[in-house]
Amino acid sequence: xxxxxxxxxxxxxxxxxxxxxxxxxxxxxxxxxxxxxxxxxxxxxxxxxxxxxxxxxxxxxxxxxxxxxxxxxxxxxxxxxxxxxxxxxxxxxxxxxxxxxxxxxxxxxxxxxxxxxxxxxxxxxxxxxxxxxxxxxxxxxxxxxxxxxxxxxxxxxxxxxxxxxxxxxxxxxxxxxxxxxxxxxxxxxxxxxxxxxxxxxxxxxxxxxxxxxxxxxxxxxxxxxxxxxxxxxxxxxxxxxxxxxxxxxxxxxxxxxxxxxxxxxxxxxxxxxxxxxxxxxxxxxxxxxxxxxxxxxxxxxxxxxxxxxxxxxxxxxxxxx
Amino acid sequence: xxxxxxxxxxxxxxxxxxxxxxxxxxxxxxxxxxxxxxxxxxxxxxxxxxxxxxxxxxxxxxxxxxxxxxxxxxxxxxxxxxxxxxxxxxxxxxxxxxxxxxxxxxxxxxxxxxxxxxxxxxxxxxxxxxxxxxxxxxxxxxxxxxxxxxxxxxxxxxxxxxxxxxxxxxxxxxxxxxxxxxxxxxxxxxxxxxxxxxxxxxxxxxxxxxxxxxxxxxxxxxxxxxxxxxxxxxxxxxxxxxxxxxx
Ligand SMILES: Cc1cc2nc3c(=O)[nH]c(=O)nc-3n(C[C@H](O)[C@H](O)[C@H](O)COP(=O)(O)OP(=O)(O)OC[C@H]3O[C@@H](n4cnc5c(N)ncnc54)[C@H](O)[C@@H]3O)c2cc1C
Ligand SMILES: Nc1ncnc2c1ncn2[C@@H]1O[C@H](COP(=O)(O)O)[C@@H](O)[C@H]1O
Numbered sequence: 001x002x003x004x005x006x007x008x009x010x011x012x013x014x015x016x017x018x019x020x021x022x023x024x025x026x027x028x029x030x031x032x033x034x035x036x037x038x039x040x041x042x043x044x045x046x047x048x049x050x051x052x053x054x055x056x057x058x059x060x061x062x063x064x065x066x067x068x069x070x071x072x073x074x075x076x077x078x079x080x081x082x083x084x085x086x087x088x089x090x091x092x093x094x095x096x097x098x099x100x101x102x103x104x105x106x107x108x109x110x111x112x113x114x115x116x117x118x119x120x121x122x123x124x125x126x127x128x129x130x131x132x133x134x135x136x137x138x139x140x141x142x143x144x145x146x147x148x149x150x151x152x153x154x155x156x157x158x159x160x161x162x163x164x165x166x167x168x169x170x171x172x173x174x175x176x177x178x179x180x181x182x183x184x185x186x187x188x189x190x191x192x193x194x195x196x197x198x199x200x201x202x203x204x205x206x207x208x209x210x211x212x213x214x215x216x217x218x219x220x221x222x223x224x225x226x227x228x229x230x231x232x233x234x235x236x237x238x239x240x241x242x243x244x245x246x247x248x249x250x251x252x253x254x255x256x257x258x259x260x261x262x263x264x265x266x267x268x269x270x271x272x273x274x275x276x277x278x279x280x281x282x283x284x285x286x287x288x289x290x291x292x293x294x295x296x297x298x299x300x301x302x303x304x305x306x307x308x309x310x311x312x313x314x315x316x317x318x319x320x321x
Numbered sequence: 322x323x324x325x326x327x328x329x330x331x332x333x334x335x336x337x338x339x340x341x342x343x344x345x346x347x348x349x350x351x352x353x354x355x356x357x358x359x360x361x362x363x364x365x366x367x368x369x370x371x372x373x374x375x376x377x378x379x380x381x382x383x384x385x386x387x388x389x390x391x392x393x394x395x396x397x398x399x400x401x402x403x404x405x406x407x408x409x410x411x412x413x414x415x416x417x418x419x420x421x422x423x424x425x426x427x428x429x430x431x432x433x434x435x436x437x438x439x440x441x442x443x444x445x446x447x448x449x450x451x452x453x454x455x456x457x458x459x460x461x462x463x464x465x466x467x468x469x470x471x472x473x474x475x476x477x478x479x480x481x482x483x484x485x486x487x488x489x490x491x492x493x494x495x496x497x498x499x500x501x502x503x504x505x506x507x508x509x510x511x512x513x514x515x516x517x518x519x520x521x522x523x524x525x526x527x528x529x530x531x532x533x534x535x536x537x538x539x540x541x542x543x544x545x546x547x548x549x550x551x552x553x554x555x556x557x558x559x560x561x562x563x564x565x566x567x568x
Contacts, residue, residue: 015481017481097462100462101461103447104448104454105460108419113532114415114531140537142535143533144534145532181459183489184487186485190483195481243465249358250499258561297547300548301551310554314558317562
């Protein structure tokens with residue numbers, strides 16, 4: 001009973017989150033004494049067999065023009081068909097935008113228990129238990145899945161990609177494709193920057209920056225670190241920065257390796273979106289700012305002095321090792 | 322235009338998160354309850370805005386919950402819902418919730434079914450998708466914009482590093498997040514009117530749960546912050562490189 005992993009692509013490129021899901025699926029298959037296969041819908045620019053290096057043995061490729069964009073009804077039917085044909089009992093998604101759209105539908109269709117936001121491999125010794133984030137990342141819950149078929153949606157950045165040797169056998173899967181009811185008319189990607197949800201490093205700033213005209217130094221620091229930009233909610237609400245940069249309880253929840261918070265007080269709602277970051281650095285002129293309690297490293301001082309110095313020091317470190 | 326808005330009750334965003342009964346239950350003592358922010362600020366307010374433009378539109382609120390959910394349902398009515406249905410049941414998982422709501426939605430003739438992106442306590446982001454499959458309707462998740470032109474909805478949804486704009490014919494299920502609308506507070510007239518708006522209580526249907534929550538855990542506390550002197554940013558760079566190994 002192989003594990004099936006949904007491979008998510010956008011404009012022909014397999015997403016980083018799917019590489020995490022593939023690694024996770026392969027590891028889980030190993031734990032259960034079986035192997036992992038993948039299902040890939042739509043066209044891709046790279047040879048899918050190369051995905052074998054993440055541990056999948058076989059890829060079911062459904063190459064069809066109507067699958068270029070996500071329509072959850074069409075996708076769900078096709079994935080269910082693939083899963084049924086191979087007798088998959090475990091299906092893995094990334095808990096990204098597409099995963100969140102498809103996995104719940106598939107759960108109903110296959111009468112399969114679903115856990116979204118998984119952060120670790122399940123415990124399969126006695127029963128089947130998955131750990132997930134709850135309460136906006138302030139706690140974990142251990143969820144038991146009780147049905148024969150099970151679906152796990154893995155949180156982005158929760159599982160490290162491991163690649164090795166190997167190629168996957170690619171088989172084309174002939175499925176009946178209906179015409180999608182959700183018609184995508186436009187895709188706008190912010191080019192040139194790292195998508196916040198996938199970023200390993202994030203530089204974030206808050207109201208302490210005083211105004212949108214002061215973001216130049218934040219952008220320079222982010223560029224030096226190859227980091228994505230984020231901000232606190234009031235900064236997005238007052239349109240100093242675009243909405244998609246807003247992190248926190250009501251914004252995006254992220255889990256990068258490094259989160260640098262500049263001029264952000266560290267309100268509980270802000271922390272809810274960033275407390276899964278591995279290392280948190282806080283720069284704030286107020287030594288009493290609550291953010292320092294959640295930080296690993298901190299500097300008490302004026303951001304306008306510290307940030308340019310920090311950028312220079314990183315540049316220097318890169319040049320001189 | 323008939324709109325169904327799914328409203329859930331969650332602990333206030335500043336609530337202390339703690340557990341009782343051997344870490345199997347959320348400690349509710351002293352907790353303030355609110356309408357899940359995504360349901361209120363985005364799904365409900367967008368529905369109200371649509372109604373403000375189209376006076377023939379009506380907004381039905383649905384909640385799966387106990388009698389303790391009535392204060393948040395009244396608040397949603399005060400903001401601008403027309404009527405509410407409470408399915409008297411304490412759901413233990415998203416699937417259970419979706420089954421209950423689908424029973425209401427099936428014969429309701431709704432053109433638009435709106436949910437929040439996720440509940441901020443369970444973080445399922447599942448009810449909308451499950452509901453759409455049960456009703457065999459199209460579904461757009463994590464929408465940041467919604468415009469209606471006749472029977473066509475133009476929806477913007479978030480994708481990694483950007484947005485996607487799509488068109489879909491009603492009826493449709495949409496999960497809502499930031500960008501959809503601006504938060505509002507109920508006014509006095511709304512609060513008065515809410516007292517007499519219909520709030521119907523219906524019995525749940527039996528569901529066999531697919532999952533169960535065995536226990537909760539709190540993350541280990543942080544070791545404590547290492548402060549670096551403002552005049553010595555090189556030391557911070559060194560620590561991030563040599564100790565934390567993140568740059
Ligand atoms: C229901 C609800 C949901 C919410 N959701 C979110 C959310 O998702 N995300 C979010 O971010 N917030 C959210 N909030 C808002 C949150 O409570 C805070 O109000 C917000 O995070 C504060 O933003 P801030 O830290 O940028 O601003 P402030 O609180 O104003 O803090 C500014 C900080 O900058 C420091 N500072 C000032 N000048 C300098 C300087 N020159 N150098 C260095 N430091 C300086 C100050 O000491 C201060 O700590 C929510 C609130 C509610 C009620
Ligand atoms: N008990 C409930 N009653 C009504 N609607 C709910 C309930 N639970 C969840 N929902 C809706 O479904 C959305 C997603 O919930 P979840 O799948 O639990 O994250 C919420 O934002 C609500 O709109």
